[in-house]
Amino acid sequence: MAEICIIKIGGRPLADPESLKVLCGELEKISRQTPVAVIHGGGSEVSRISRIFGLEPVFVDGLRSTSEEEMAVVEMVLAGRMNTLLVRSLAVRGMRAVGLSGCDAGMLIAEAAAPRSRTGRIVSTDGTLITDLIQGGYMPVCSSVAMDSSGEALNINADEAALEIAAGVSAARLVYLSDVPGILLDKQVVPVLGPEEAEKKITSGEIAGGMIPKVRSSFRGLSRGIGEIIIGGCDKEGDLQSLLQGSGTHLRLH
Numbered sequence: 531m532a533e534i535c536i537i538k539i540g541g542r543p544l545a546d547p548e549s550l551k552v553l554c555g556e557l558e559k560i561s562r563q564t565p566v567a568v569i570h571g572g573g574s575e576v577s578r579i580s581r582i583f584g585l586e587p588v589f590v591d592g593l594r595s596t597s598e599e600e601m602a603v604v605e606m607v608l609a610g611r612m613n614t615l616l617v618r619s620l621a622v623r624g625m626r627a628v629g630l631s632g633c634d635a636g637m638l639i640a641e642a643a644a645p646r647s648r649t650g651r652i653v654s655t656d657g658t659l660i661t662d663l664i665q666g667g668y669m670p671v672c673s674s675v676a677m678d679s680s681g682e683a684l685n686i687n688a689d690e691a692a693l694e695i696a697a698g699v700s701a702a703r704l705v706y707l708s709d710v711p712g713i714l715l716d717k718q719v720v721p722v723l724g725p726e727e728a729e730k731k732i733t734s735g736e737i738a739g740g741m742i743p744k745v746r747s748s749f750r751g752l753s754r755g756i757g758e759i760i761i762g763g764c765d766k767e768g769d770l771q772s773l774l775q776g777s778g779t780h781l782r783l784h
């Protein structure tokens with residue numbers, strides 16, 4: 531099979547119709563060149579809906595501390611609204627998008643990160659469904675909802691879900707599309723970043739919030755055989771192609 535490219539989409543592009551249009555156009559172009567699977571988040575929408583239900587989000591090191599009640603919102607928003615929104619937006623352009631969550635065919639099995647928490651840590655990944663769908667000419671579109679061994683839902687950070695799936699299918703490339711053009715240090719995009727430098731910048735607070743799990747999971751992914759990991763934005767036509775050709779931040783082990 532041709533080399534698989536995993537594209538992780540954060541929540542903010544999904545919340546804006548214009549960004550979503552650009553993104554889907556870019557995915558259409560890229561998918562003509564290489565097989566693509568999309569893993570998506572939607573954390574900002576989860577927070578918005580949680581607040582409507584009177585649940586104030588709490589994040590620790592960029593990860594949501596997920597209560598039982600919040601898990602219901604996570605599932606509803608990510609595996610429901612966000613997933614179908616993305617699938618419809620791709621399908622209308624002629625792509626054979628298939629909506630999935632990490633629970634499908636046991637793709638992402640996780641365990642609770644702490645007692646009574648519904649925030650999960652992935653313990654096993656099965657990429658077969660993704661490769662089977664790609665071989666059948668489909669574009670898998672997967673949310674980061676996972677399950678534990680007793681069948682309960684767990685909330686996985688979408689960056690980590692993308693990383694696990696990319697490692698599970700031995701992806702040639704994993705692209706994290708975010709609302710920033712790459713990792714910024716002194717307001718400039720860093721073209722290449724290694725693990726020691728990244729940890730220093732996390733300690734100093736220059737890399738913070740949601741960027742922490744993205745960066746840390748990337749280095750774990752590279753050591754597990756993902757060919758290349760790129761962080762960047764996709765705001766206008768040509769952005770995704772240019773990320774694949776060298777713009778944004780490229781994470782390297784050495």
Ligand SMILES: Nc1ncnc2c1ncn2[C@@H]1O[C@H](COP(=O)(O)OP(=O)(O)O)[C@@H](O)[C@H]1O
Nearest residue numbers: 540541708709710713714736737738739740741
């Ligand atoms: N050094 C940094 N460079 C770029 N973004 C950073 C940095 N440190 C923290 N961030 C934050 O990380 C965010 C992207 O991560 P995250 O919120 O998880 O986005 P997404 O939902 O797109 O995955 C940016 O919007 C920015 O606020």
Ligand SMILES: CC(=O)N[C@@H](CCC(=O)OP(=O)(O)O)C(=O)O
Nearest residue numbers: 541571572573593594686687688
């Ligand atoms: C455990 C955890 O933090 N899960 C994330 C899952 C969604 C996500 O990661 O969305 P973005 O990619 O848009 O940030 C959350 O609940 O926000």
